[in-house]
Amino acid sequence: MTESSTTAPIITIRNVWKYFDSLPALQDVSLDIAPGERVVIIGPSGSGKSTLLRSINRLEEIDQGKIVVKGQDIMSPDNDINLIRQNLGMVFQQFNLFPHKTVLENLTLAPIKLRKLTREEAEARALGLLKKVGISEKANVYPAMLSGGQQQRVAIARALAMQPAIMLFDEPTSALDPEMVGEVLDVMVKLAEEGMTMVCVTHEMGFARTVADRLIFMDQGQIVEQGRPETLFTTPRHPRLRQFLNQIL
């Protein structure tokens, strides 16, 4: 299935333009993402895929167009962007764990301060998540002591601690040594199997093939082609997509 036409989309992106100085990073991009859908975005560097992802939680501000998350226009001053963001978990290429907090504290900080959980509730939830990502023995360790793969798994758990409806992944394995990529992808696959709505920017084609409901190829700020992964891999229609796949596959 390409798009679910029966349920309302959980993210709506309409005619979005974004400029860096005078250069357009996003050109008239439109996209709907259904709840529970797993979307993977691929493309050459500079294609705007990270910019698009970061526009969804307003880390980048769009210049034209509209982005609606769970019924709320993220650019509208009537909506509290901080509340909207609590529903969007983000995982970064550079992990961005808080180095001055232990692993457990990284996970409990936001739930305690923002969702007003008690310390016990937050820690219980955190320990459950750490178990899920396979790293519970490191709960009281500082991030500097962890490997890259371990840090990224903690980062995923941290984002999940806020129980978001949607998870955004910005090239989560690109900064990892090859032997650690697998452990992180395993966690992401598990997440996908549980039905989490995911938007993922990545170069990992194997992951895309396994997990994605829809693959989106971007080039020069535009969505050039989209569809099921097998379709795009075996019968790419657009010449630029063909060129890209030749380079990486």
Next chain:
Amino acid sequence: MIRRLTLALLTLALLCGQAVAAEKYIVATDCTWPPMEYLDENKQPVGFDVDFITEVGKAAGFEVDVRNIAWDGIFGGVATGQYDIVAAATTITPERQKQFDFSDPYYEVAQAVVLPAGKSIKSLEDLKGKKVGGQIGTTGVFVVRKSGVPVDLKEYDDVGLAIQDMLGGRIDAVICDDPVAMYYANKKADTAGKLNLSYKTDEKEYYGFTVRKGRKDLVEKLNKGIKAVKASGIEAKLLEKWMGASK
């Protein structure tokens, strides 16, 4: 007269290609004590002391190079030989005589207490419990301490600052040498008329020129000069010029 002669000799000597130096002494004075010494608009030291020591020098046969040095370090400087003479309205006291040598007295003063216009006191006892300001290390401060009257004594770097503070209402009185008090009360542009020179101590003090201990030769020269200046009538002229009237 002697100065002109010396100058002529000097020029002659220089013309002959031989340097003959007239005796020249460095005189330190703290130019915050008008009218004895202060800075004019061109930042040059002027005042009774400046003129007096120059005249003494003329009479005794030496030249002076007058420099403005902060009161704080002035004694340290003469003790270490950086300056030869201190001509800074320095009262001769037994404590100071232990450490330094003085010339003969050349000026008589009393301590004066200055109050804001309209206020007055009859004796030091009237200052009981009040805030009194004076300059650090001056005999005014010593007199207050010696008197035993319980006052809140504040020592300022500069008597002018003490007067400022009194006009600002923070302290009640300022104690200093009477020529200075008279100057601030009568002559100085922004304070004249706002002050009342209310009380003078009966005890008199005497100014002397200060030199490093042991320099008897210098003391002799100074005394010679002082006698000459007092006898010649120059002193009277200077008093007229700086104090406005003879004492």
Next chain:
Amino acid sequence: MHDKKDGSKGNIIMVTDGASIPDPREWRLINAWSIALVGAISTLFALCLCWPEPYLRILLYLPDGILITFKITVLSICCAVPLGLLTGLGRISNNRLINLIASTYVEVIRGIPLLVQIFYIYYALSRFVQVSGVTSAVVAISFCYGAYMGEVFRAGITAINKGQSEAARSLGFNGFQTMRYVVLPQAMRTILPPVGNECIAMLKDTSLVSIMAVPDIMQRARSFVGTTYLYFETYTVVALLYLVITLMLSKTVSIMESRLNYYDGK
């Protein structure tokens, strides 16, 4: 400073003047700091024991001066540090007005010598409002050092990896919470040593209060010298006193610094 795992480098912010903070990782007993402290205290003791006249007399004349110096320093630190933080945040702010106010404040204050500022507040403003000597000193010193510290705070905060605030914002923290829970705690490590140095410089600048006849250590010393002419002896004691106080302050900063280094990887 060493590289951290997430790729950012620890920053060293140059500072103008002040004692050097002893290295918090220094574990050897004999080091520059301990030599200086032991040397200063024992010299002071020896002088007072061997020549009580005049050294002990000098030492007994100064204690209320020490109290005042301390009082002014502590109050100034308590005012200058928050002021520095606000100024630093103001300089980073996107709000044009706040940014302008903070920047102008820094420019103006850094252009006027501290002594002049003290003088102005105490004497010049006395026409309109009476401010006590200690208050004038605290206000002038806080404003002066607040401006310098503002720059330190600004540099320390901007040195923190942008990814940290992005991670915090994406979790739903607002700007204030991000600063408080994520950015500032990390920035404190780079900010603390220079701020500590500024506080030590502040201690020495308190000697300027003598212009207001406030009896701190320096003014008491000058008053003593004014009567006794014991320049060498008095200023020896004063130097040793300031040294001891400064060394203790710098050790305090060093201990605070080591407390902040708890999360470094090995």
